[in-house]
Amino acid sequence: MRDYLPAFCLALVFVLRCAHGQDLQAAQACTRLDDDAARLSCYDAAMGVRKAASRASKPQSAPPSDAVRTDAQGKFGDDGRFHTESKPTLPKNLTAQVREVVILPAGLYRLTLDNGQVWDTTQADSALAFKANDAVTISRRVFGGYEISLAGHNTSVSATRKQ
Numbered sequence: 313m314r315d316y317l318p319a320f321c322l323a324l325v326f327v328l329r330c331a332h333g334q335d336l337q338a339a340q341a342c343t344r345l346d347d348d349a350a351r352l353s354c355y356d357a358a359m360g361v362r363k364a365a366s367r368a369s370k371p372q373s374a375p376p377s378d379a380v381r382t383d384a385q386g387k388f389g390d391d392g393r394f395h396t397e398s399k400p401t402l403p404k405n406l407t408a409q410v411r412e413v414v415i416l417p418a419g420l421y422r423l424t425l426d427n428g429q430v431w432d433t434t435q436a437d438s439a440l441a442f443k444a445n446d447a448v449t450i451s452r453r454v455f456g457g458y459e460i461s462l463a464g465h466n467t468s469v470s471a472t473r474k475q
Contacts, residue, residue, distance in 0.1 A: 389473035405451040430475035
């Protein structure tokens with residue numbers, strides 16, 4: 313057991329440093345905001361600050377409308393490059409239909425979705441062959457990044473949003 317302890321500690325430090333790097337990258341996107349309140353909210357969201365005390369004192373509001381949900385879905389996968397305003401609470405995954413597929417070198421794909429987003433796979437897997445009209449699910453990974461899979465399938469590959 314003692315032989316594995318240094319390796320475990322090193323792996324833990326690596327994981328925590330990677331997560332910290334994602335926080336800093338998200339916080340950098342906040343510097344572009346001019347409005348002080350929006351910038352503060354952006355920093356709070358980037359650093360995972362929760363306002364539990366203020367939530368407890370406020371009455372419960374109605375669930376978000378379809379317009380708010382659609383806006384959050386439109387910003388899914390955006391790390392601040394496409395929308396510079398503060399980030400709302402984003403869903404953990406998004407299901408959409410593929411409108412167009414471009415096959416890239418090395419078994420990679422560029423997928424244009426029905427919501428206008430463009431995603432590139434960054435990992436190849438011969439078990440996944442994307443086609444137009446396929447339903448796909450894009451999920452956020454725990455320590456940052458995204459993965460895409462055909463809806464209803466267990467196999468997924470890494471992906472990045474391009475537009």
